[in-house]
Amino acid sequence: xxxxxxxxxxxxxxxxxxxxxxxxxxxxxxxxxxxxxxxxxxxxxxxxxxxxxxxxxxxxxxxxxxxxxxxxxxxxxxxxxxxxxxxxxxxxxxxxxxxxxxxxxxxxxxxxxxxxxxxxxxxxxxxxxxxxxxxxxxxxxxxxxxxxxxxxxxxxxxxxxxxxxxxxxxxxxxxxxxxxxxxxxxxxxxxxxxxxxxxxxxxxxxxxxxxxxxxxxxxxxxxxxxxxxxxxxxxxxxxxxxxxxxxxxxxxxxxxxxxxxxxxxxxxxxxxxxxxxxxxxxxxxxxxxxxxxxxxxxxxxxxxxxxxxxxxxxxxxxxxxxxxxxxxxxxxxxxxxxxxxxxxxxxxxxxxxxxxxxxxxxxxxxxxxxxxxxxxxxxxxxxxxxxxxxxxxxxxxxxxxxxxxxxxxxxxxxxxxxxxxxx
Numbered sequence: 001x002x003x004x005x006x007x008x009x010x011x012x013x014x015x016x017x018x019x020x021x022x023x024x025x026x027x028x029x030x031x032x033x034x035x036x037x038x039x040x041x042x043x044x045x046x047x048x049x050x051x052x053x054x055x056x057x058x059x060x061x062x063x064x065x066x067x068x069x070x071x072x073x074x075x076x077x078x079x080x081x082x083x084x085x086x087x088x089x090x091x092x093x094x095x096x097x098x099x100x101x102x103x104x105x106x107x108x109x110x111x112x113x114x115x116x117x118x119x120x121x122x123x124x125x126x127x128x129x130x131x132x133x134x135x136x137x138x139x140x141x142x143x144x145x146x147x148x149x150x151x152x153x154x155x156x157x158x159x160x161x162x163x164x165x166x167x168x169x170x171x172x173x174x175x176x177x178x179x180x181x182x183x184x185x186x187x188x189x190x191x192x193x194x195x196x197x198x199x200x201x202x203x204x205x206x207x208x209x210x211x212x213x214x215x216x217x218x219x220x221x222x223x224x225x226x227x228x229x230x231x232x233x234x235x236x237x238x239x240x241x242x243x244x245x246x247x248x249x250x251x252x253x254x255x256x257x258x259x260x261x262x263x264x265x266x267x268x269x270x271x272x273x274x275x276x277x278x279x280x281x282x283x284x285x286x287x288x289x290x291x292x293x294x295x296x297x298x299x300x301x302x303x304x305x306x307x308x309x310x311x312x313x314x315x316x317x318x319x320x321x322x323x324x325x326x327x328x329x330x331x332x333x334x335x336x337x338x339x340x341x342x343x344x345x346x347x348x349x350x351x352x353x354x355x356x357x358x359x360x361x362x363x364x365x366x367x368x369x370x371x372x373x374x375x376x377x378x379x380x381x382x383x384x385x386x387x388x389x390x391x392x393x394x395x396x397x398x399x400x401x402x403x404x405x406x407x408x409x410x411x412x413x414x415x416x417x418x419x420x421x422x423x
Contacts, residue, residue, distance in 0.1 A: 027294030028306035030098065033085045035286040037276040040079040040160035044174060044254070046167040052160030055278035056107050059142075060261040060270035063126075063193045070169050071193025076255040076273055077147060077174050078102075078284045079158075083249030087292055092243035092370065093337055096310050098289035100231035100242060102144060102208070102253060105281045107272040110220035112259060113139030114212050121203040124192040124258050129201075138218040140259040142210030142271060144229040146241045147252035148177035148187055155250050169199055176254040178204035179237040181398070182390045192258060205395065207231050207238045207253070221271070224281060229255075235395040236337070240369030246290065253286075302331045311340050336417055337368030345396075347372075347415055358405035360386070362413060367396045371418035374400055376410035383414065 042048070043057035046069065057076040062069060082088065086095075118141055125132040149158050151165045151173035158174050165173035169190050178188045180202060190199040208229035215221055233239045245251035261270050276283035291310040298305055302319035309315070312330070317323050317340075319331030326343035328336070339345035344367070351363035366372055372390070375383040386406055392398030 027087075027292045027296075028309060029291070030310075031086055031288070031290045031292065033082075033288045033290070035080050035082075035085075035288075037283045038078045038286070039081040039250075040077075040158075041275045041277075041284060042077045042160040042174075043275070044075040044077045044164070044172060045073065046164055046172070048164075051162075051164070053277050055275055056272050057255075057275050058261075058268075058270050058272040059255055059257040061193060061256075061258050063124075063260060065194055065196060067169065068167055070172065070175075070189035071191075071199075072176055072189045072256050072258070074261070074270075075176050075189070076104075076275075077160075077252065078254070078286075079147070079155075079160075079250060079252040080286055081249065082246055082251050082288075086246055086288070086290055088247060088249035090247060090292065092240065092247050094293040095243045095246045096291040096293055096307065097233055097239060097242055097246075098291065098310075099287070100233065100289075101287045102229040102231070103282075103285040103287075104210075104227045104229070104255060105274045105283070106221055106225045106227060107223055107274055107278075107281060108268050109223035111268045112221055112257070112271050114215045114217055114219055114221050115139030115141045116209065116211060116217050117141060118143075118206065118209050119258070121192060121201065125201060126195070129195070140257055141206075142227055142229075143206035143256045143258070144208040144210070144231070145176040145178050145188060145204075145206055145254045145256060146185070146238075147254050148175050148185060149173060150175075155245065155252055156248060169194065174252075174254075176256050178206065180204060181392050183237050183392060185237075185241075188256075205232075205235060206256075207235070207241075210255075226282075227271075227273075229253075232395075234367075236367060236369045237395070240337075243369060251286075303334055307334055337370055339367070342367075349413060349415065352413060354406070358408055360388075360402040360406045360413070362400040363397075364390075364400055364415070365397050366392075366415070368417065372400075373416050373418050374402075375414050375416065376406055377412045377414075378407070378409040380412055384410075386413075 043054050060074045062073050122131050122133045123135040153173050165171050175187045175189045180186045188204045191202050208231045210227040274281035293304050293306040296305045299315050321330050323340045324343040326346045328346045330340045333340040336347045348365045353361045374386050376386050377383045387403040388400050
């Protein structure tokens with residue numbers, strides 16, 4: 001069966017189902033959506049002569065100071081048009097994501113070692129770097145990131161056959177994207193592997209690490225093995241990335257691997273995945289569980305009914321209640337994007353330090369998604385935003401530092417979402 005015929009049959013089945021009355025679920029229902037193949041996928045390698053049609057996508061890294069390539073030189077880019085299955089155009093907060101899981105299929109037999117744990121970024125530094133630490137287990141984990149775009153392209157305009165961009169570091173038009181300590185999206189194509197400006201090493205947590213159920217850690221992975229990436233929705237940056245993607249109607253991921261290639265003459269020593277153009281092995285499969293939160297608030301408690309049903313199992317609790325006893329009302333948990341059933345999921349200031357120059361540091365917990373705004377006040381009546389920067393060493397806890405001295409009379413501080421009036 002040709003690829004085009006296979007896709008035509010898949011489209012026919014979907015159209016027939018639509019005619020029979022199957023349509024995107026209404027607000028408040030749990031959408032359990034399975035995408036058996038992506039809308040676009042591509043081996044993002046500068047010398048790929050078959051962009052968008054190649055049946056295999058190897059992933060590997062080169063650890064050199066070369067100015068001719070990124071360190072994560074071979075990446076696997078995958079994109080899904082989600083708007084036909086999940087309503088788009090809503091505020092990101094309206095997408096309550098229950099789960100997200102991607103499955104890829106390996107092609108080459110025993111070409112890499114299974115490592116099921118995320119490796120500290122310092123394990124990939126050269127031995128001469130004083131920050132380097134040994135890797136405690138064999139192999140390198142398969143990593144999943146979001147995707148970023150440049151060269152005039154966006155998540156909505158890039159396609160699998162769009163121009164690659166420049167081969168120089170930081171020059172590809174679509175790239176693996178994570179978050180830095182300030183929760184800013186960054187290109188991670190060179191977060192490891194180079195040591196000179198502008199590509200100094202830095203940590204960035206992957207969205208997911210590949211899991212293989214029938215291979216022991218440290219063993220070689222057979223061909224045809226499914227690799228599952230359960231996306232870490234406990235990381236606010238990752239969750240916010242997916243919410244924004246559903247709003248736009250296109251969701252992209254990139255698979256990567258921090259293992260070395262043996263070169264053109266050294267044999268195959270890296271993972272190789274089936275793309276949607278592979279006729280023998282399954283291509284990328286994405287599974288999402290999402291509740292789309294509507295506006296209805298029939299009990300007038302300030303909480304959308306859909307959110308109450310999804311998170312609080314009914315309409316019994318009010319906006320003023322604190323269902324998980326974390327000191328944050330249910331109404332604030334909704335507005336701040338945290339989980340009202342988890343006392344560790346909250347947005348709070350745990351401590352404050354003011355130095356001799358009146359620069360302020362806040363010790364924060366922030367389990368929600370979206371940009372955070374810090375405000376100060378001298379009287380708890382009038383509040384003003386304070387410019388500063390985040391430094392989150394862990395996914396949900398870190399520090400906020402003011403950019404400039406804060407008025408000595410401003411003794412009170414609070415946090416809010418940039419797109420919400422709730423503090």
